Amino acid sequence: MKNILIIGGGVIGLSLAYEISQKKKFKVILFEKNKNLGLGATNQNSEVIHSGVYYKNNSLKAKLCVEGKVLIYKFCKKYKILFKKTQKLFIGNSSKDFKLIKRMHKNAKKNNVKDVKIIKQNKIMKLEPSIKAKYALLSKSSGIFDVKSFLKKLYYLCRKNNVKFVFNTKISKGFFKKNKFMFKNTKHHQYDLVINAAGVGAIKIANSTFKTANFPIDKPVWGMYFKTKQDLRVNRIIYPAMSPGKNMERVDISPIISGGYLLGPSVEKKAKINVDDVKLKFVKFLGQIHSNIDIKKIRFLKKGLRPKIETFSKSYTDFYIKKVKHYNWINLFGIESPGLTSCFSIAKYIVRKYL
Ligand SMILES: Cc1cc2nc3c(=O)[nH]c(=O)nc-3n(C[C@H](O)[C@H](O)[C@H](O)COP(=O)(O)OP(=O)(O)OC[C@H]3O[C@@H](n4cnc5c(N)ncnc54)[C@H](O)[C@@H]3O)c2cc1C
Incomplete structure (x- = not known):
């Protein structure tokens, strides 16, 4: 052997x-x-089961994510691990965002992610009344689980x-x-x-x-998470519209399987990061996409290294x-x-x- x-x-x-x-x-x-x-x-991590929307076509990330999500859901079902197919919205407000959303939609289809759909303000309001967005890509196979x-x-x-x-x-x-x-x-x-x-x-x-x-x-970067116990009245994972295949700084809202919401992660080149600076950056962004964010309820949660290479x-x-x-x-x-x-x-x- x-x-x-x-x-x-x-x-x-x-x-x-x-x-x-x-x-x-x-x-x-x-x-x-x-x-x-x-x-x-x-x-x-955010304990998010990704659907494979924005990874570069034909990349290992795209192929293995699409294959992997099915295996994770199957395993969770079989062994009674808590999970939720929350779905995800990639949202935007400008015409530039709308172009990105259309590109993401095309990219997703090429990655064999079939359950994606572009939706507009009326539908977004129905799904997520607290979210301020004119356009969104709805990804149905995204979810969260108890890691x-x-x-x-x-x-x-x-x-x-x-x-x-x-x-x-x-x-x-x-x-x-x-x-x-x-x-x-x-x-x-x-x-x-x-x-x-x-x-x-x-x-x-x-x-x-x-x-x-x-x-x-090795070119690792630091990422910082915040958490809020405020009831944000958001059911889906919320991401900004993104350019497919590119890693960009963004602030996500991810429901946590045990309750509350994760906000982040940030992308920081230095280990020494001022928590308050990042919090302010987050709040500014979140204020643009959510109708009622309470800054007093946002707490620093964790910081960690993300492996990146050159x-x-x-x-x-x-x-x-x-x-x-x-x-x-x-x-x-x-x-x-x-x-x-x-x-x-x-x-x-x-x-x-x-x-
Ligand atoms: C901020 C952030 C958010 C993320 N969000 C998501 C998400 O929502 N969904 C998703 O799919 N992915 C997400 N990811 C990615 C995911 O978390 C990682 O891809 C995954 O955890 C990598 O696992 P790993 O086993 O390779 O690395 P690690 O978990 O880092 O494991 C490596 C292990 O090796 C050990 N080790 C290191 N050196 C040695 C040594 N010399 N000898 C013995 N042991 C050693 C370490 O102690 C560690 O336990 C996220 C990542 C980050 C950083």
């Missing part, structure tokens, strides 16, 4: 462990540097499938000998395949192992999932949004392509 080492116990490492362990052909061991699973990017219970269930299923978990152990440089990898802090066990799913730590591990390889460069000084906006040439080592870099939605499809993609 081949030994597979997975580095990183975020939603991606865990989904990989789950998918591979179902094959019953491999011994899977997962190393996590923290004392628990899911404390990296997996702990910082903590989801991770717990995955962990339980992995353990049932004999996946071994080692916590509080940071993996660093790998050594390659006789077709196998070894690491100092894994008691010198030998691994036939390594899957590097260490999130923002992944490029560092790959670089220390393969000194001459040309891996992308290749040859250009930002690389797709998921980077590649095997290192001539080595049994697979890297996952830049697994930003919609990584959560795509966790199962990413795992299936790797199994199909490399195992």
Whole structure:
């Protein structure tokens, strides 16, 4: 039986462990540097199941998001994980926004997201009376789910499938000998395949192992979330109209499965961010799209790193999932949004392509 080492116990490492362990052909061991699973990017997201509207046509993000959302809904139904198909509105007020919405609509269709529809003010007022928008793209397959219970269930299923978990152990440089990898802090066990799913730590591990390889460069950014318990009377996830394929700064309103609303995330280049400055920026934007935002009820919630990468000084906006040439080592870099939605499809993609 081949030994597979997975580095990183975020939603991606865990989904990989789950998918591979179902094959019953491999011994899977997962190393996590923290004392628990899911404390990296997996702990910082909006818990949104994306539908795949705005990712670049033919990108891995587009394909894996569309495949992944179906798998997440199925898993949640099967294992009674709380979820809600809330739907999502991408809204706008100017003619420029309307053009973006039409482009998003086309983009979505090309991405095989069929349940999208352009709607105008009258219909928007009926669906979401508190939202101020002239135009919107309605995405019906967007939703939210309870990520903590989801991770717990995955962990339980992995353990049932004999996946071994080692916590509080940071993996660093790998050594390659006789077709196998070894690491100092894994008691010198030998691994036939390594899957590097260490999130923002992944490029560092790959670089220390393969000194001459040309891996992308880490360019993570900070994201900040706020929360409000004010009843905003919003049922759907609300995003501004966006340019397909481009990452832009925006403020989203996302209902939380356990109650309240998430506001954000912001995109910040520096770690030192003034919370009040970001809050003011958010409130200004939210005031334009919502009829009754109470600034006093908005609280800072969390801040975290979002993995972003660059290749040859250009930002690389797709998921980077590649095997290192001539080595049994697979890297996952830049697994930003919609990584959560795509966790199962990413795992299936790797199994199909490399195992
Ligand atoms: C602000 C924000 C909002 C988002 N919103 C959404 C959303 O609503 N919907 C969606 O689909 N996606 C969303 N995403 C994306 C999603 O959260 C990520 O794509 C996903 O969580 C990535 O999971 P991961 O396992 O790759 O990374 P992580 O969760 O970061 O896991 C990596 C793990 O590796 C461990 N590790 C690192 N280095 C080492 C080492 N040397 N040795 C051992 N372990 C190590 C870390 O401790 C960590 O647990 C969002 C992301 C962010 C940042």
